[in-house]
Amino acid sequence: MAASLQLYGVQTPGLALSSKRLEFGTKGICNFSVTPTSSSAIFRTVEHSCRNTPLRVSCEAARVDLIERKQTETRSVSGTGKELTCVMKFGGSSVESAERIKEVANLILSFPDERPVIVLSAMGKTTNKLLKAGEKAVTCGVTNVESIEELSFIKELHLRTAHELGVETTVIAQHLEGLHQLLKGISMMKELTLRTRDYLVSFGECMSTRLFSAYLNKIGHKARQYDAFEIGFITTDDFTNADILEATYPAVSKTLLNNWSKDKAVPVVTGFLGKGWRSCAITTLGRGGSDLTATTIGKALGLREIQVWKDVDGVLTCDPNIYSGAQSVPYLTFDEAAELAYFGAQVLHPLSMRPARDGDIPVRVKNSYNPNAPGTVITRSRDMSKAVLTSIVLKRNVTMLDIASTRMLGQYGFLAKVFTTFEDLGISVDVVATSEVSISLTLDPAKLWGRELVQRANELDHVVEELEKIAVVKLLQRRSIISLIGNVQKSSLILEKVFKVLRSNGVNVQMISQGASKVNISVIVNDEEAEQCVRALHSAFFETSF
Ligand SMILES: Nc1ncnc2c1ncn2[C@@H]1O[C@H](COP(=O)(O)OP(=O)(O)O)[C@@H](O)[C@H]1O
Numbered sequence: 001m002a003a004s005l006q007l008y009g010v011q012t013p014g015l016a017l018s019s020k021r022l023e024f025g026t027k028g029i030c031n032f033s034v035t036p037t038s039s040s041a042i043f044r045t046v047e048h049s050c051r052n053t054p055l056r057v058s059c060e061a062a063r064v065d066l067i068e069r070k071q072t073e074t075r076s077v078s079g080t081g082k083e084l085t086c087v088m089k090f091g092g093s094s095v096e097s098a099e100r101i102k103e104v105a106n107l108i109l110s111f112p113d114e115r116p117v118i119v120l121s122a123m124g125k126t127t128n129k130l131l132k133a134g135e136k137a138v139t140c141g142v143t144n145v146e147s148i149e150e151l152s153f154i155k156e157l158h159l160r161t162a163h164e165l166g167v168e169t170t171v172i173a174q175h176l177e178g179l180h181q182l183l184k185g186i187s188m189m190k191e192l193t194l195r196t197r198d199y200l201v202s203f204g205e206c207m208s209t210r211l212f213s214a215y216l217n218k219i220g221h222k223a224r225q226y227d228a229f230e231i232g233f234i235t236t237d238d239f240t241n242a243d244i245l246e247a248t249y250p251a252v253s254k255t256l257l258n259n260w261s262k263d264k265a266v267p268v269v270t271g272f273l274g275k276g277w278r279s280c281a282i283t284t285l286g287r288g289g290s291d292l293t294a295t296t297i298g299k300a301l302g303l304r305e306i307q308v309w310k311d312v313d314g315v316l317t318c319d320p321n322i323y324s325g326a327q328s329v330p331y332l333t334f335d336e337a338a339e340l341a342y343f344g345a346q347v348l349h350p351l352s353m354r355p356a357r358d359g360d361i362p363v364r365v366k367n368s369y370n371p372n373a374p375g376t377v378i379t380r381s382r383d384m385s386k387a388v389l390t391s392i393v394l395k396r397n398v399t400m401l402d403i404a405s406t407r408m409l410g411q412y413g414f415l416a417k418v419f420t421t422f423e424d425l426g427i428s429v430d431v432v433a434t435s436e437v438s439i440s441l442t443l444d445p446a447k448l449w450g451r452e453l454v455q456r457a458n459e460l461d462h463v464v465e466e467l468e469k470i471a472v473v474k475l476l477q478r479r480s481i482i483s484l485i486g487n488v489q490k491s492s493l494i495l496e497k498v499f500k501v502l503r504s505n506g507v508n509v510q511m512i513s514q515g516a517s518k519v520n521i522s523v524i525v526n527d528e529e530a531e532q533c534v535r536a537l538h539s540a541f542f543e544t545s546f
């Protein structure tokens with residue numbers, strides 16, 4: 001029967017689709033017609049009986065992810081029309097040198113049927129170097145700014161890159177001069193506020209995008225550079241950790257689509273940056289924030305796919321810096337990916353899944369150093385029937401509080417009082433386990449550790465002081481949260497194995513929480529035991545059969 005239902009199939013880039021038949025679980029096989037592009041294929045003419053079958057199928061040679069869509073949907077379709085099709089974000093590691101920039105440009109051009117919006121981070125470790133330069137400027141004295149090592153490094157890197165790409169250094173000259181002047185200003189003022197910090201790091205993305213766009217133009221591929229803070233990325237005024245405001249979506253969509261309709265130049269947008277809605281100053285979205293820029297653009301423009309290109313083969317079963325044998329995870333849901341990112345997997349920005357989930361736009365995590373690897377596809381749902389554990393994530397240097405009520409059992413309002421204290425002090429809580437008269441919880445280190453050392457110590461003292469009015473409080477520092485992202489429906493199976501592994505490694509779990517999350521079980525251990533635990537758990541779950 002001809003198409004009563006349309007499926008979008010997103011084919012693994014770089015792999016040929018050798019079969020024109022799809023197997024739909026037990027519902028049989030059906031033929032499909034393909035509109036191939038180099039990175040995707042659209043499947044039509046699917047039989048009626050497939051309507052309720054699992055959406056993910058495997059196809060010979062290529063892995064294919066299917067996402068059911070109604071025919072009436074207006075989302076842009078790859079290979080037809082002239083609209084922008086996807087967003088491709090490249091992180092600092094993907095654009096760390098002229099050679100890498102050329103490879104990324106080739107990679108983009110190898111998908112001739114895609115019309116992507118490009119989002120870039122700063123080159124390599126530029127953001128870290130800018131922050132270091134700023135810190136040195138505070139104390140070095142105006143006459144010594146010239147000799148800040150990190151400033152020389154950044155200048156040399158960007159000028160050399162311009163030369164090696166064969167583009168005019170004028171595209172970044174003003175920014176290099178502006179950076180120099182800003183560091184002089186910081187050294188005169190002898191202070192580096194959060195607002196100035198954001199302005200300082202913005203130079204990284206402003207320069208990488210200018211170089212990249214100039215290079216695309218030079219090789220005959222029309223491109224146009226955009227500063228996110230000029231095209232409608234409106235944020236809160238929380239400098240260094242700003243959040244995107246709703247107004248961003250229509251504004252960004254209007255600017256990019258209007259310009260695209262007049263002139264088909266590839267948009268190259270600065271990741272990580274926004275503009276505070278009150279201050280009108282440049283803000284940043286928190287470290288790794290370019291992922292969030294990419295998903296925001298994906299949602300704003302209703303694109304077909306969001307690709308985030310990294311230096312690893314997608315989301316892995318654990319941090320490869322902890323265990324080099326970590327394996328790539330082929331499929332994740334938005335909820336799993338969000339939990340994984342929130343609980344410490346550096347690979348994705350903690351808030352980046354939100355726009356993708358709202359817009360129901362698949363996110364593909366790919367390796368720019370190994371484009372043929374299938375990577376990870378993140379969608380609203382996936383077949384969980386065989387899933388047990390998906391990934392193990394570690395969040396270090398967490399502060400834990402054991403709070404026991406000084407009143408007798410049956411007193412109401414205890415939990416409310418505890419959480420009101422945190423609300424009043426503006427401190428967010430990560431993992432919680434409770435009984436009627438006691439509560440154990442961990443404090444979000446990203447929020448707490450973002451503050452100055454003295455302020456942080458004062459705040460912890462203040463928290464304890466407030467809570468001691470109603471409870472006996474034990475402050476436990478240097479703990480780690482090990483988050484087990486997986487199928488919580490199988491929690492008994494997971495926990496049985498976790499406790500066996502931890503016991504055989506002589507590790508005592510200090511707190512455990514499954515909570516309302518359907519995808520995460522967290523255990524708290526001492527910092528110094530944590531990496532060893534992750535390796536042992538990885539070996540038990542991913543390297544031995546159940
Ligand atoms: N679970 C994980 N899966 C993949 N990478 C991880 C994971 N945990 C930590 N990482 C680290 O995240 C890095 C990629 O994230 P990031 O440096 O932010 O990329 P980019 O700068 O390219 O956006 C990897 O190089 C890897 O070391």
Ligand SMILES: N[C@@H](CC(=O)OP(=O)(O)O)C(=O)O
Pocket residue numbers: 090091092093121122127128204271272286287288289290291
């Ligand atoms: N350059 C910023 C933003 C970013 O997203 O970087 P990356 O994509 O390299 O993690 C940072 O270092 O935080």
